[in-house]
Amino acid sequence: MRIAALSDIHGNLPALDAVLADVARRGCELVVNLGDILSGPLFPAETARRLMALDLPTIRGNHERQLLEQAPERMGASDAYARGRLDDAALDWLRALPAALRLGEDVLLCHGTPRSDLEYFLEDVDAAGARPAAPDKVAERAGDADAGLILCGHTHLPRSVQLPDGRLVVNPGSVGLPAYAWDQPYPHVMEAGTPHARYAIVERGAHGWSVMHVALAYDHGTSARAAEQHGRPEWAHALRHGRMPPPARGAAA
Structure with missing residues (x-):
């Protein structure tokens, strides 16, 4: 089974279209969407x-929940x-999307x-x-999730x-937004470092799951200009450079 894992599209249609075309070219059997769409x-x-x-098999992220539940x-x-x-x-x-989804017996989406x-x-x-979490922290967060492969998103990295x-x-990283800033639990930035659209291909073989991370060039200028037109210059900078603008690090995703 070869699965293309997409996450954190954030309304970036040019990036999504580029990723979907690349997925089709590589012959993936299944495409899944991990939320923040x-x-x-x-x-x-x-x-x-x-x-x-x-x-596609799709789960909701925190932004779907917030969009539906907040005033x-x-x-x-x-x-x-x-x-x-x-x-x-x-x-x-969006209302019909689950918070998590299991594919078969061995794959969990969150x-x-x-x-x-x-x-x-x-x-x-x-x-x-x-910074990268220590292995024991990752294991504690995984808990007793009974799946050989756990696909997650949220951090865009x-x-x-x-x-x-x-x-x-x-x-898999973010399809549509390669950098953001947030203030919880402490102010921090998440930066992929380049403007590429990112996704991952996971494949189960005789010795277990393999993973390939893909960084795909696309027409990020169109998306950056849309962000500027809609009053979000920090998004435009992130889309062009994969980093938040200095010295004021910008706003959250």
Whole structure:
């Protein structure tokens, strides 16, 4: 089984289209979507229509939950922009998405960790910023999830960790937003370092699961210009460079 894992599209339709074309070229048997699908100042309605027509195995992320549950006046700018542009069909689609999904007996999809859509799985954050999590922390967050392959998203950084018991945790990185800043639990930035659209291909063979992280060039200029037109220059910088703008590190995803 060869699976293409996509996450954190954030309404970036040019990036999504490039990834889907690459996935088709590589002959993946299944494409899965790990959440944070539409929120952001880009193309939320168009992205929703594209994905609804494909009917991929899809879970919701924290941004889907926030977009559906928070009052408009309490939403962040990215959720509010997307919420104001989605029709009833798109909202109904989001409401129907599960928080987690199992594929067969050996694959688990979650957005953050199996227990929370806001928890970082493969990274730790403290006053010094973000860094890769220690293996024991990753294992603790995996808990008793009974799956040989756990696919997660949320942090926008491509990373894979093999647990001592053999379980493989894979974050494919972000299709649509290669950098963001956040202030919880401490101010920090997550930066992939280049503007590429990212996803991962996982494949089960005779000796277990293999993973290949893909960084794909695409027309990021179109997306950056849309962010600028919609009043989000920090997004435009992240989309062009894969980093947040100095010295003010910008706003959250």
